Amino acid sequence: MIYLNAFLFAGFICLICQIVLDNTKLTPGHITSSVTIIGAILSYFGIYDKLIEYCGAGATTLISNFGHMLYSSGLQGYEENGFLGIFMKLLCSSGVAIVSVIVFSFVFTLLFKAKD
């Protein structure tokens, strides 16, 4: 069941984004940042944890999960170390994605050339 949920949820989000892209003047940059912010808002209401529970990777692979991770690790930092803790912990859980993107991009740039 979780596979079907993952497929339906991620597909639904992509569908909405495509409709927005086709019918408004928003650029892909606008859309990805909006989805990130929506993820953070859903995280505030505790909805995103539920989505991950029901949809698994269908919720975690989307960019909205980045917003969720920013919010939850920022909150964790605040609870542990107060206001400065937000800055200390903000990128804690998303660090794995950010660092791996930088490292792998670097490695692949050395190995391959851009094609059309």
Add this chain to the structure above:
Amino acid sequence: MASLSFNNVFINEWETISGPLESDSKLKKYDLKMNDYYFYENTFEQAEIRMQKEVIDSLLKKVNYQKEDIDLIIGGDLLDQIAATSYANNNMPSSFLGIYNACATFPESIIIGSMFLNKKSIKNVLSITSAHNLTAERQFRYPIEYGSPKPQTSTFTATSAISTLLSKNIGKIKIESATIGKITELGIKDANNMGAVMVPAAAKTLYEHLNDLKRDIDYYDLILTGDLGCVGSNIFKEYTEINYNLKLKKYLDAGCELYLNSQETYAGGSGPACLPLVLFNKILLNKKYKKILIIGTGALHSKTLLNQKLPIPAIAHAVSLEVL
């Protein structure tokens, strides 16, 4: 004073190179072909420089001229500081004028070249223009590595370089008259709908051309706009009819005539090389067109000013050609 008539100025010969996608498109022939976007170089920008060098060398070989026989080179491209043209003509023995009018660079170079040919000291003028899809994307939109999806109204920069030899010796095509366009802007800010941006400029140039030379629209066998694309050319037909009461019957758009539907190029081709590529490799092969009016259309936008929310100005130059 916007329109000029020329006596005895001819396009003698041309050379085109077409990119990997353009070689398999609706074009009927091409002179040189690139198998990939690198063209034996390390970067796309260097590939564009090489494309220009190749078409110049190949053109000179075709007409059996030495580099010294060319008195003046006029050209431009889409890179910052028109770098491809400047680098490609590095250490050439000819005088050089770099010009930029975005996708209207080709007719602009033809107009300036034809003016100079009235001087006795200038006998042969070489016009050069080029565009490379991947350098232009990086220049005006996003780097291609970003993989940004595009809306259906956006156009696809055609990869090609074209060199054209102009002189007073009777040649294949006579440059009969021309109209220098005016910068026009109706407040459109959408960089993904260049067709709509350039339509007012193109329509104004067409109207002024016909008005100045006291011609009817049926005088021409074909009106060929540069790169309005399939979306823009439909707007153009509607716009000219409503605003200038001109009914376009014998009309084609080079951008819309370039790619096959299966090539997924959104609204069609664009770029300074699109118009001459389609003109030389498709339109002129069709013998029924004798009097052709080409209208090169250029969106003069800058990425920086677009981000500062300024609308996009556009220009269009018209050149009337007679096939001999």
